[in-house]
Amino acid sequence: MKKKYLLILGALSVIALIFLSIPVVHVFKTKWSESDFQKTEIPKGYTNDASQLNLTKVDTIIQVPKNKIEIENQLRQILKYAKEKNLKVSLAGAQHSMGGHSIYPNGILLNMLPYKQMELDEKNNILTIGSGALWEDAIKFLDKHGKSISVMQAFSSFSVGGSMSVNGHGWQKNLPPISSSVVSFTLMNHNGEILNCSRAENPELFKLAIGGYGLFGIILDVKLKVVDNLxxxxxxxxxxxxxxxxxxxxxxxxxxxxxxxxxxxxxxxxxxxxxxxxxxxxxxxxxxxxxxxxxxxxxxxxxxxxxxxxxxxxxxxxxxxxxxxxxxxxxxxxxxxxxxxxxxxxxxxxxxxxxxxxxxxxxxxxxxxxxxxxxxxxxxxxxxxxxxxxxxxxxxxxxxxxxxxxxxxxxxxxxxxxxxxxxxxxxxxxxxxxxxxxxxxxxxxxxxxxxxxHIDKAKMRKAYPQANSFFELKRKYDPQEIFENKFYLHYK
Known part of the structure; x- marks a missing residue:
């Protein structure tokens, strides 16, 4: 009887182990299958975004300098060259948009990621940050000062300028999008002029460039509200x-x-x-x-x-x-x-x-x-x-x-x-x-x-009735339409 009991107990233990191992086996089947995959490289002279469905040939990909004076001089030269050669300019950060928002076919692509200097005004709780910085850069910097980002998206691997250009929102309790945390920013327009944009200075450009998908100029230095780390x-x-x-x-x-x-x-x-x-x-x-x-x-x-x-x-x-x-x-x-x-x-x-x-x-x-x-x-x-x-x-x-x-x-x-x-x-x-x-x-x-x-222009305007005036103002502030991307081509 004891032997029979032990056999039953042993069988039940084996069954239990099998069932407990099913989740582990299922999860690691994924790992095993991934070992057969080879990463797809982007060919030279092409770019893509997070969708992996926008492989596009571009004229030039330019990585901007880290230094403020150098970046301003270089960008002015690039804008001048683009006008002379009738080329379009698109702006890229981490490229997590999925519809070619950072891409223009045969255009000049500016990789803004190197521009990420930071400075904290601890008295007023304002972080000045280069638009190419990733949120994780800002978090690590602020953590040393006991501070934290006020509003940001769920992942820290997006760029500050990219998040501003899509006006991302976060999971902070009952707050508006990132726009609400922006104090001001500098914007280089199509003529190479640097404009300070805030709710008081160039307020229309301030509203247009935040959530403006890079169509109004190049966002350079951003002043953001910060809060205490908790x-x-x-x-x-x-x-x-x-x-x-x-x-x-x-x-x-x-x-x-x-x-x-x-x-x-x-x-x-x-x-x-x-x-x-x-x-x-x-x-x-x-x-x-x-x-x-x-x-x-x-x-x-x-x-x-x-x-x-x-x-x-x-x-x-x-x-x-x-x-x-x-x-x-x-x-x-x-x-x-x-x-x-x-x-x-x-x-x-x-x-x-x-x-x-x-x-x-x-x-x-x-x-x-x-x-x-x-x-x-x-x-x-x-x-x-x-x-x-x-x-x-x-x-x-x-x-x-x-x-x-x-x-x-x-x-x-x-x-x-x-x-x-x-x-x-x-x-x-x-x-x-x-x-x-x-x-x-x-x-x-x-x-x-x-x-x-995937949405046509007419349906987009049902959700965004202000779209017509938005694109009219784009042409007002960028009359030669230097700043373009696939988003603009699709919806304008």
């Missing part, structure tokens, strides 16, 4: 998505201690869009620790869990279960604000050369939050494209940029899709995008403009 404690709520707005008001809007917050919708077929989490970070009375060293092993594990969801219902359920399970374990863990902001886009990096990950974003007023989810559900379920993630962030009304997407307080739904690099899938993405934009417009919302150029 110790923040992690909290989360798991809920039915139809109760999201109600719970958001209770746990976030009515809670003065919340500093950072984002939501997540469940995307597995099981309970598709029916469950959500609100993940938030509350101020605690502790001294924030300095930025920790990068934990490459931990970051690679997170990346593999995320990548294992591609074309896998099991992977999507596993990720949801792991994240919600880790939320319980991590609840009440204290982080520094800078540590939370310093996430790199490599955390979700796609290493498959045959596919790409594409973002879309839709901004919906609170009153239509539930209806929007209800409307997109059948569209997403019936699409052949692979949905990897939906994050939700609240964005307050933008009073500063001309081409504003947050015309009132809205919730931003950030979609991430995986798409094969085929004509068939590109067409499928175009059809899907148009359906989602149609639903967005019906729900009195807007769509974000830095992504694939």
């Amino acid at each position: 110790a923040l404690q992690f909290k989360y709520v798991r809920l039915n998505s139809e109760n999201y707005v109600q719970y958001y008001k209770k746990f976030i809007s009515d809670n003065p201690n919340v500093n950072l917050v984002f939501g997540r919708l469940r995307i597995s077929n099981k309970h598709f869009l029916e469950e959500a989490t609100i993940n938030y970070f509350e101020k605690v009375n502790e001294k924030p620790l300095s930025l920790p060293a990068q934990n490459l092993k931990n970051e690679e594990t997170k990346r593999l869990v995320f990548r294992s969801t591609v074309n896998s219902e099991y992977g999507k359920r596993l990720r949801w279960d792991l994240e919600t399970g880790m939320n319980k374990i991590s609840k009440n863990t204290v982080f520094s604000r800078n540590e939370l902001l310093n996430d790199h886009v490599s955390l979700i990096e796609n290493k498959d050369p045959n596919s790409t990950d594409l973002l879309q974003e839709y901004f919906i007023p609170e009153r239509n939050f539930n209806q929007f989810i209800k409307d997109i559900k059948p569209i997403l379920k019936n699409s052949e494209l692979d949905l990897l993630n939906i994050t939700i962030r609240a964005v307050n009304k933008d009073e500063d940029s001309y081409l504003n997407y947050a015309k009132e307080n809205v919730f931003g739904f950030v979609f991430l899709f995986n798409q094969n690099k085929t004509t068939q899938q590109e067409q499928a993405m175009k059809i899907l995008t148009n359906k989602l934009v149609d639903i967005t417009i019906i729900n009195e919302g807007t769509f974000y403009l830095p992504y694939r150029l």
Whole structure:
């Protein structure tokens, strides 16, 4: 009897080990498959962006100097040369826009990344920073002074000038986009003149260049508001998505201690869009620790869990279960604000050369939050494209940029899709995008403009009725249309 019992117990142990190992095997199958992939190199004389779908031949790629005097002199010479040779100029940072916004065919591409000097006015909490700097550069610099970025996007691997040009928004609690944190900036116009732009000086150019996709000149030095670095404690709520707005008001809007917050919708077929989490970070009375060293092993594990969801219902359920399970374990863990902001886009990096990950974003007023989810559900379920993630962030009304997407307080739904690099899938993405934009417009919302150029001019103007005057003002401030890109070619 004892022997039989031990045999049963042993068999059960083996079964348990097998089931426990299934998630590990599934995740590391992704790693094993990636070992067969070879990175695609960009040919000389060409450029591309984060979409990997905009390989374009350009006339020249110029890396700008680091020094302020040198960059100003060089840029003036480049603009003069461009006019003489009838060439267009486009501006590039980290190139995370996905529709050729940093590219013009056979034009001059200015790589602004080297221009990243920084200086902090601690008395007034203002950071002066070169537009080519990445947010991670700013975070590391400010961390030494006990300060933090006021408003920035979810990943720190974007450039300051790029984020300004798309007027990105962050996951800071109930704040407007980045525009609200910009005090002023210098802009080199088509004649090589340097103009100071603020709410008081050249205010129209200030509004146009923020969210202006590099069409009004070259942003050089930016003055940004900064805030104190804080110790923040992690909290989360798991809920039915139809109760999201109600719970958001209770746990976030009515809670003065919340500093950072984002939501997540469940995307597995099981309970598709029916469950959500609100993940938030509350101020605690502790001294924030300095930025920790990068934990490459931990970051690679997170990346593999995320990548294992591609074309896998099991992977999507596993990720949801792991994240919600880790939320319980991590609840009440204290982080520094800078540590939370310093996430790199490599955390979700796609290493498959045959596919790409594409973002879309839709901004919906609170009153239509539930209806929007209800409307997109059948569209997403019936699409052949692979949905990897939906994050939700609240964005307050933008009073500063001309081409504003947050015309009132809205919730931003950030979609991430995986798409094969085929004509068939590109067409499928175009059809899907148009359906989602149609639903967005019906729900009195807007769509974000830095992504694939799948929407026509007429429909774009339904979401952005100010577009005609925006492009007229572009030609007023740049009459020879020196600054151009694929975004301008498509929508003007």
